[in-house]
Amino acid sequence: MKFAHLMTTTLLLLAANAAVAETTLRIGIQDDPDMLDPHRSRTYSGRLVYTALCDKLVDVNPDLTYAPQLATAWNWSEDGKTLTMTLRDGVTFHDGEVFDAAAVKFNLDRARTLPDSLRKSELASVESVEVIDAKTVEIKVKQPDATLISQLSDRAGMMLAPKASATDVASRPVCSGPYKFVQRVQQDRIVLERFDNYWNKQAYHFDKVIFLPIPDTSVRLANLRSGDLDIIERVAPTDVKTAKADSHVQVFSTPGLGYMQLMYNTNNGDKANTPMGKDKRVRKAFELAIDRDAINQVVFEGLYAPSAQPFPKNSPYYDKDLPLPTRDVEASK
Template identity: 55%
Template sequence: MTRHLLTATALAALLTALPAAAQEMRIGLGDDADILDPDQSRTFVGRIVYAGLCDKLVDLDADAQIIPMLATDWTYSDDGLQLVMNLRDDVVFHDGTAFDADAVVANITRSMTLPESRRKSELSSVASVEATGPLQVTFTLTAPDASLIAQLSDRAGMMISPTAAEAAGADFGQNPVCSGPFKFVERIQQDRIVLEKFADYYDADRIKIERVTYRPIPDTTVRLANLQSGELDMVERIAATDVGTVNQTDGLSLQEVVGLGYMAIYANIGNGDRALTPMGEDARVRQAFSLAIDREALNQVVFDGTARAGNQPFPPTSQWYNQDLPVPARDVEAAKALLAEAGQERVAVEIQHANNPVVTQMMQVVQAMVAEAGFDVTLRATEFATLLSEQTAGNFQLSRSDWSGRPDPDGNLHQFVTCEGGINDPKYCNPEVDRLLNEARAVTDPAARKALYDEAGVILNQDLPVIYLGHQTYIFALDDKVQGFKALPDGMIRLQDVTLAE
């Protein structure tokens, strides 16, 4: 290795020209984000970037409870048909545009009407939104919606500059302008996203970091190696098999938290010509595929026992889990019988998946398991943002993808399996499921809501547009100089009160 030495003069000049190293936070991501427009995006790592870039009307605390953010308080009318939110009076967007009720109206209207928006189904209960005061907005609903506040704790509630949004249109994501603690500097696809501290942030005293660089590194081994070498300060979603390595490395530490979401395989049922397969056309084939998988073995082999086996959008520990539909044991003979009933002896199917080692290993294990039941699986690895684009376009038969989860059960179901759902890539459509999930939105009593989700779950367990595999734990590895970070169940990286020790 060739080392280049700086003279004392050159070194002094360099230190004068650059901010102190402790002011920059370097974070390793498991994937590259998709478009940085809250209305159009859908990736988990995109939401991690948004945690620094785009504040929301409301946020989550460590217990996944809704807390104020840009909205200071809110109330529902007695009939549940109006939601009134009051807003902070000290917020400005990164371009100097004022944050007020008109800005919220513009944002919600954009989410509901932009042709490219994926937030439409999340806000489908909103009939109108209006400014009822300089710092007050009123949502008028078509029916009571118990999920709406939770929707506003994520991308549907992220506030972007109306000035920048109007000027850029659907290209807003090329230069996003929000109101978060950091403002956008640059993005180089597959290499980095850079943000810097926003001096006029309303809560600036809690922001100690001057600059944040997010580096997408899909290979978990390489991501960890960059942390060990000092090239990164933090990495998200390390492999469970690397936990021991981190624990044995001086200067590194771990934080982990059980997530709100799930790991799943999506089946193309009605999204173009690639749905015209036995897998897409016959639920019995999908049921056979599901029965051929040993979910607990996946957890042990791939995740070292840190995940939870699952077969629903909610983990078995959740109050929303249907105990009458337990995680099925692997049953190869029953799977073969279902294939025979469907008139199939062997079924060829392609599964696309993200090109990182953990997901690749998981799908190789699934490939071997289902082969015993009569499935000849071809695996196609791709970059994660490309995978999502292929799902949207219908260029898949089966697609392995995660959902990071939401605090309200609606967020794990409605947009994926309702006929007009914003992320319903399988193009599954069952009017009875729509009825049950729409009714569940309008009910506030938890027991009544659960009964509706249970009923919908029975149908979905038969139709299987989504084959759930389990629920992962988010494992973060940090350099010990990172102080003040706390992992929350949504897996986001919030940098308020985080410091880098000298």
């Protein structure tokens, strides 16, 4: 059973003092990122920080289509085994190093070969990365890979400054995003400041962005309502009514890509030797007995959308021919 997380809720406090809001944006996040190295990190909260800190080769639009970021264009060879990317001109890293094809090769090779890289599996299809000229790079794959562009729109495609990344990255990451690293105090805050040489700096107006990890959802909301925070993420469904009742708070909900699922062990060791693992009729009966709407209403305050697939309805991969199963207790017996 798959239960799609189609609502990601964010709250924005209407700042009483516009001058302060234009200077510093304080964001309450659910947990402290593990490490600020896109090739080695695993946390969702780290992704939130990277959005301000590290540009990627490819971005994703709200309608889930791909958009240029550090790569302005890309195309596949006829055999689907060579991806050629044209890179954005006039981009520099936060330390002044120039972004070019050699930097792309450094990053993709690092992500593929670093001993503790968590991006290895995401780039497993890549055979080599070749520099054609300063603004052109070719990525050769072992076999056609329809997922590669998607991988390059996430942490596998984030670019670090090669010279600054020769040693420890996590303690002071140097990227090319709209904000550059200033300070990190573990379990307390991550401070970024606006990068004046950013290629699209006119789109960013805050002088500083501060990420503050606050694990307790109710405490995060209380800090927002008191004015100590400007934005919080991953609002608990049980807190949404309270937030909506506060005239100083705005609630924003948007379709997300996360989902919850139940998985069956059907062929992995002795623990698969159960009626659920070996008899598809039992699994079908369980599927028919589930009341997805009840789960949504009771657990998630009706904020999420039940589904039978891992894609939201606004995804180009959503299958309209895969209907949501209707609960039928009699048929499940």
